[in-house]
Amino acid sequence: MNDRPTFETVDGGPDNAVQGSGHAREGDPRPPLARTDGYAPLRTYAAVGDGRTVALIAQDGRVDWFPTPDLHAPPAFAALLDARNGGVFELAPTDPYQVHRHYEVGTNVLVTTFVTDTGSVRVTDSLNTGVAGLLPWSELARRVEGLTGHVPMAWRVAPGTKFNEFSPWVQPTVHGHVLRVGHLTIAVPTLGEMTTVVGEQDLAGTFMTGPGSRHLVGVAASRDEPAHLPVPEDVDAGVDRTVANWLAWSNEFRYDGPWGKAVQRSALALKLLLQSLTGAIAAAATTSLPENREGGKNWDYRYSWLRDTAHTVDALFRFGLREETHAAIRWTLTTLRNPTMHVFYELDGSEPREPREVDVPGWCGIGPVVDGNPAARQLQLGVYGDVLSMVRTYSDHGHLLDAETSRALGALADEACDVWRQKDSGIWELPELQHYTTSKLGCWEALECAVHLAEQGQIHADPRRWRAEAARIRAWVEENCWSEEIGAYVMFPGSRDLDASIFLHAASGFDTGERMSSTIDALRRELGAGPHLYRYSGMSAEEGAFVACGFWGVAALAHVGRVDEARDWMDELLATANDVGIWTEMVDPATADFLGNVPQALSHLALIEAAIAVARAGG
Numbered sequence: 001m002n003d004r005p006t007f008e009t010v011d012g013g014p015d016n017a018v019q020g021s022g023h024a025r026e027g028d029p030r031p032p033l034a035r036t037d038g039y040a041p042l043r044t045y046a047a048v049g050d051g052r053t054v055a056l057i058a059q060d061g062r063v064d065w066f067p068t069p070d071l072h073a074p075p076a077f078a079a080l081l082d083a084r085n086g087g088v089f090e091l092a093p094t095d096p097y098q099v100h101r102h103y104e105v106g107t108n109v110l111v112t113t114f115v116t117d118t119g120s121v122r123v124t125d126s127l128n129t130g131v132a133g134l135l136p137w138s139e140l141a142r143r144v145e146g147l148t149g150h151v152p153m154a155w156r157v158a159p160g161t162k163f164n165e166f167s168p169w170v171q172p173t174v175h176g177h178v179l180r181v182g183h184l185t186i187a188v189p190t191l192g193e194m195t196t197v198v199g200e201q202d203l204a205g206t207f208m209t210g211p212g213s214r215h216l217v218g219v220a221a222s223r224d225e226p227a228h229l230p231v232p233e234d235v236d237a238g239v240d241r242t243v244a245n246w247l248a249w250s251n252e253f254r255y256d257g258p259w260g261k262a263v264q265r266s267a268l269a270l271k272l273l274l275q276s277l278t279g280a281i282a283a284a285a286t287t288s289l290p291e292n293r294e295g296g297k298n299w300d301y302r303y304s305w306l307r308d309t310a311h312t313v314d315a316l317f318r319f320g321l322r323e324e325t326h327a328a329i330r331w332t333l334t335t336l337r338n339p340t341m342h343v344f345y346e347l348d349g350s351e352p353r354e355p356r357e358v359d360v361p362g363w364c365g366i367g368p369v370v371d372g373n374p375a376a377r378q379l380q381l382g383v384y385g386d387v388l389s390m391v392r393t394y395s396d397h398g399h400l401l402d403a404e405t406s407r408a409l410g411a412l413a414d415e416a417c418d419v420w421r422q423k424d425s426g427i428w429e430l431p432e433l434q435h436y437t438t439s440k441l442g443c444w445e446a447l448e449c450a451v452h453l454a455e456q457g458q459i460h461a462d463p464r465r466w467r468a469e470a471a472r473i474r475a476w477v478e479e480n481c482w483s484e485e486i487g488a489y490v491m492f493p494g495s496r497d498l499d500a501s502i503f504l505h506a507a508s509g510f511d512t513g514e515r516m517s518s519t520i521d522a523l524r525r526e527l528g529a530g531p532h533l534y535r536y537s538g539m540s541a542e543e544g545a546f547v548a549c550g551f552w553g554v555a556a557l558a559h560v561g562r563v564d565e566a567r568d569w570m571d572e573l574l575a576t577a578n579d580v581g582i583w584t585e586m587v588d589p590a591t592a593d594f595l596g597n598v599p600q601a602l603s604h605l606a607l608i609e610a611a612i613a614v615a616r617a618g619g
Contacts, residue, residue: 029098029115032059038083039364040064042594046101046110046580047269047285050127050242051134051276054285056080056598057110057125059099059579061092068138068184068221071275071282072302072347074162074371076181076221081288081369082360087160087168087181091123091142091217094152094206101580106253107246108268109239110580119149121209128238129245134276137228138221141235141242144192146209153209155217157188158202163358163371168201175229177203185227189235191216254320257615258567262574265581266604267319270312273601279327280304280347281312284585284597288362288369291543291586291596295366300373301585301597303352305344306332306383307427310390311605317397318612329394332387333405336412343380343429344373352376378425379433382442384416385508388449391458401458410461413450416443417469427501428535434492437481438501444473445508474510482515488522489515497537498523503552506559507613517560520553529589531572544586544595551606555613563617570610583607 033044040058045065048055055077056065066077066089078086097114104111110125121144128139144153159168159181166182177198179186190196192215194207207215218235222228249271255263273282284301291297309328316325335349346352355372362369391409395401401409420443426436447470454463480493489511491499500523506516527533532545533553539546550573557566576587578594583603585596 029100029113032097032099035060036364038079042289042363042584042596042598043578043592045578045582045598046103046125047272047582047599048108048110048125048127048140049272049285050129050138051271051274053127053138054272054599055125055127055140056285057112059101059112061090061112061114061123063089063125063140065286066140066219067302068140068219069223070347071285073223074165074182076159076162076168076184076186078160078163078360080286081362082160082164084361085161085164086360088156088158089140089142089219090154090156090158091144092154093121094154103265103268103580104243104246106250106264106268107243108272109243109246113147114151116149116151119151119209120147121145121151121153122147124239126239126242128235128242130238131241138219139230139235139238140219141239142217143236143239144207144209144213144215144217146211146213148211151209152206153215154204154206156202156204157186157217157219158199158204159184159186163360163369170198170200170203178227178229179203183224185222187220187227187229189216189218189220189230189232191232191236252321255318257611259570259574259611262577262581263608263611266583266607267315269582269599269604270315270601270608271324272599274312274324274328275304275347278348279324279329279331280345280349281309281328281601282347283308283344283602284600286597287371288367289584289595289597290363290366293364293366293595295362295368297543298362298366298368298370299375299597300355300370301600302347303344303373303376304331304347307343307386308601308605310386311609312601313390314393315605315608315612317393325394325397326399329390329399332390333408336387336408337404341383341412342376343378343383344376375425375429378429379419379422380426380429381416381420381422381424381436381439382427384412384419385442385445385449387412388416388446388453389508392449392452395453395456395458401453403460406459409450409453410459413447413459413461413466416446416450417465419443420469420473426499428499434495435480436492436499437477437489438499438505440473440477440481441502441505441508441510444470444477444510445505447473448509477510486522488519491536498526499536500527500533500546500549500552501535503549503556506556507609512559512561516556517562520556520560520562524553531569531576532587532589544588544593546586547583547600547603548585548606551603551610554610555606558610558613558617561617563614566610566614566617570614573607573610 044059065080067075079088124143168181196205287300288298423433451463491497533549584594584598585600
């Protein structure tokens with residue numbers, strides 16, 4: 001059979017771009033969500049990872065995003081942003097099919113069952129890990145097992161142009177054909193009887209499954225080094241080893257509260273974004289997925305935000321996880337020894353590079369596509385609270401600070417005493433500098449935490465100034481940022497705008513009383529859209545609802561004692577998840593479409609924090 005493989009594709013327009021938002025039941029296959037001009041809805045993506053990078057797999061079996069070998073590398077597989085030239089790894093039946101997906105319990109290994117009129121087949125996707133952790137190369141394994149009947153299958157590995165900077169080619173070698181893109185070498189190990197077709201820029205093939213049959217197609221990638229060409233049987237065995245590695249991690253996970261499956265899945269999603277080599281946590285695995293369909297608000301989130309790291313440390317400590325929390329603390333405190341504190345850093349801890357726009361169309365043609373993020377050098381006062389609260393959590397769990405860290409944190413608290421009086425860009429990285437309420441509260445939280453650490457003997461300094469300045473900030477916010485007319489804390493003094501980030505300061509302890517309870521109601525009235533919330537006033541005209549804000553609201557309700565309402569709200573939010581529990585940054589309330597980068601750390605962190613808050617409040 002010498003013809004190139006033909007895939008059964010599902011394409012369509014906006015009318016069939018959205019289909020259901022709940023989780024599919026085991027054994028309940030359904031047609032995959034339709035693509036539009038080659039682009040899959042963001043709701044369709046599941047994620048697999050190895051602690052260094054992440055691959056996104058749509059319901060129709062296409063890997064549309066896979067930067068390799070590192071998450072921040074120019075992606076060789078980026079059809080997510082460029083359907084024509086971005087690069088794709090396809091694997092699916094050639095006949096019409098329905099599909100059901102789930103993760104192997106306790107793992108980030110994805111299982112997809114395709115059902116056709118002639119039979120069924122199971123595909124297991126794994127970014128393989130080694131005996132001792134990370135492999136020295138990237139290895140994406142796609143195991144195919146025949147279940148019933150016979151199913152014709154096709155695959156194609158077609159790397160892209162790395163943002164239109166390189167042209168891929170197929171190179172014959174003494175050990176078979178490999179694919180090359182710039183400095184990247186890609187081997188394609190296969191297992192089982194199949195026909196392989198060698199193209200000029202891709203490798204492809206077809207095979208037939210039967211009951212009990214077993215095939216495998218993989219990708220092994222190396223950059224600027226000799227290329228490891230794995231034995232196909234070793235790649236196949238790596239799937240089972242990777243499942244065992246994930247289960248060993250999950251067995252250390254401790255959580256006995258409500259919504260256990262959703263909480264564990266979110267913890268596993270966060271683990272995908274944790275960089276094993278450094279301890280950094282990426283804010284998301286992607287760049288430039290739009291926050292609205294008109295474009296313009298497209299950002300690169302493949303960086304480590306101090307805010308996200310702080311929330312991650314807090315969440316993972318509550319699950320009894322030790323290694324990730326220490327690594328994240330070490331990464332943060334080492335990074336902060338740089339001369340200038342930034343909002344976020346490269347995943348290796350270096351200062352963020354200058355952003356640039358790249359010449360590719362973007363998801364569904366919605367640009368721009370950016371490599372880099374312009375917000376790095378903004379002043380955001382909330383960072384002070386993020387860092388000090390993270391260290392307080394670390395200390396409260398029985399750990400000891402070194403002398404250099406103690407001095408650095410004391411200096412940071414001294415800075416917060418002065419800098420809180422300045423205008424900043426706020427948590428939402430806004431171009432308009434203002435005296436944002438939650439920015440002031442970030443400094444208040446920093447000083448409260450510094451006092452606590454000093455009283456523990458972890459920071460060797462006199463905390464009297466910190467205590468006094470924290471009281472001044474509290475008084476300033478209570479006097480200037482509360483509106484009796486609206487019955488809520490406003491976004492900044494003199495404004496009538498509301499800001500959902502105030503929810504975070506129920507958790508910080510600033511206010512768990514009547515004012516915060518009234519603020520929750522006001523925000524739900526003005527910013528609510530179904531169970532979701534927009535970030536702040538006016539955003540309903542510019543972008544989707546921000547997933548984390550809804551979960552922050554749930555946590556705030558629990559902190560003010562309205563536990564039954566918090567449980568109901570949480571149930572409504574979870575009903576809008578995709579079929580495998582992976583969250584983007586935003587949701588379009590009118591269509592249930594996902595928007596923004598994926599998987600989004602802050603969305604999963606907020607879900608976890610909401611569940612923990614409800615559990616602690618007796619829910």
